[in-house]
Amino acid sequence: MNLTSISNPQLVKEAxxxxxDFVPTNALTSVVEMAPGTLRILARARFALPPVLASATGEKHxxxxxMVGKFFTPAKVMGITEHVRALSVERLKVTAEALDRGSVSRDVPGSSVVDLAESIAMHIPPIIMAELTGLPLPELSLLKRWSRDSLELFWGWxxxxRQLHLAHSAAEFYCWLRGEAEAARGTDSLFGVLHAAGLSQAEVCSLGxxxxxxxxxxxxxxxxxxxxRGIEKxxxxxxxxxxELAEPVAAAxxxxxxxxxxxxxxxxxxxVARDTTLGGIDLPAGAEILLELSGHHPADTASTAYSLAFGHGLHRCLGAKLAELEATLVVEETARALPGLELTGPEPAWLRLLSFQAPLTVNVSGRNK
Known part of the structure; x- marks a missing residue:
């Protein structure tokens, strides 16, 4: 895939x-061409992703x-605050108990550590998502496998x-999703609302x-x-x-x-929808650009630069405030409950996909000092 990278934040916003001139039709296209065997697996599952939201344009978009935005209004996000905090406290109790027991990490043999990515980070967002949308969720480990495999299939290399394994996982997820979408007809859940608005089953599944x-x-x-990064720094x-990140302002x-x-x-x-230029760069119709949302902001714009991480304009992430709220409250409550945490073991491996990144583990030891 030949991509022209755009890193200047102002040019990213302009695009x-x-x-x-710049359309999202490639937003959900796989980075590498899918092999015939991969396509056959997906076809057997009737896997289809017609444009609906992230890859759509126009009036239907x-x-x-x-419709989707009504499930993530500012009032609803603020209304979920105490539940996020309560879930954080609940998971932190489990984490503290694990530290006290001396749990052993696979990445640090013989050491008493806990992986915060597994004990805290993976638990809270799915519950909150289900509560806001009315969508059921599968068993957590299954959801995580489906999510990671789908990210790699579409944004990895x-x-x-490897595609065959990922395609089986994606097909399994899609079949589960299709069943849940059908079961949602007549309900006030997100899927039910989309069905009532006349979206096809394939469109509901594509969005979901x-x-x-x-x-x-x-x-x-x-x-x-x-x-x-908070513990590392x-x-x-x-x-x-x-x-100090237990202070709300500092955590935010x-x-x-x-x-x-x-x-x-x-x-x-x-x-690129038609021949055009961006920042002095000539871009022919049919070309593809990669907009760098994070990591290139001047230091003196730190108070506003974070916003571009959720996109800009008509396709800005509808869950931006929710994601920021969840991350801030988890950091705040973790620093409050476990002020003595330290990173331990080797540097973590990172998820490094075209559009997604994060440490795969956050191994810590210690509790209070």
Missing amino acids: MRRTE RSVRT PDAE YFLVIAGQETTSLLISTALY AQSPGAPAWA AHVRKVLATESSVHTWRRA
Whole structure:
């Protein structure tokens, strides 16, 4: 895939505003061409992703976006605050108990550690997503496998053999999703509302396929990065203590810095609809551009730069405030409950896909000092 990278934040915003020149038709296209065997597996599952939200344009996109947006209004997000906090406290009790028991990590043999990505970050976003949308969720480990496999299939560089494994997982997820979408007819859940508005079964499943993933997996990845960087920074000489992030203002500033510098969704794609230029670069119709959302903001714009991590304009992430809220509250409550945490073991492996990134583990030891 030949992509022209656009890293200047102002040009990224310009591209997202110029919806006639730069269209999202490639937003959900796999980075590498899928092998014939992969396509056969998906076809047997009747896997289809017609454009509905992230990859759609025009009036239908705006209509669907309005319907989905009603499930993530500012009032509903604020109304979920105490539940996010309560879930964080609940998971932190489990984490503290694990630290007290001396749990053993696979990545650090013989050491008493806990992986915060597994004990905290992966648990909270799925529950909140289900509560806001009325959508059921499968068993958590299954959801995580489906999510990670689908991200790799569409935004990774799997070879033909690896694609077969990922395609079976994606097909399994899609079949589950189709059953849940059908069961939602006549309900006031998100799927029920979409059905009532006249969307086809394939369109409902297309929207649900990536919404279920984006609504929880990308937030879990953001939480993992925020926890990792917060604890890591505190271990540097002269740096503020990790415990200081228990202050709401400090936690919010920390999460916004992570969003500005290494968001879990750090790039996004657009297709060039007609011959045009962007920042002096000639771009022919049919070309593809990679918009870098995070990591290129001038230091003096830190107070606003984080916002671009969720996109800009007509396709800005509908769950932006929710993701930021969840990450901030988890960091705040973790620093309050476990002020003595330290990173331990080797540097973590990172998820590194075209548009997604995060540490795969956040191994810590210690509890209080």
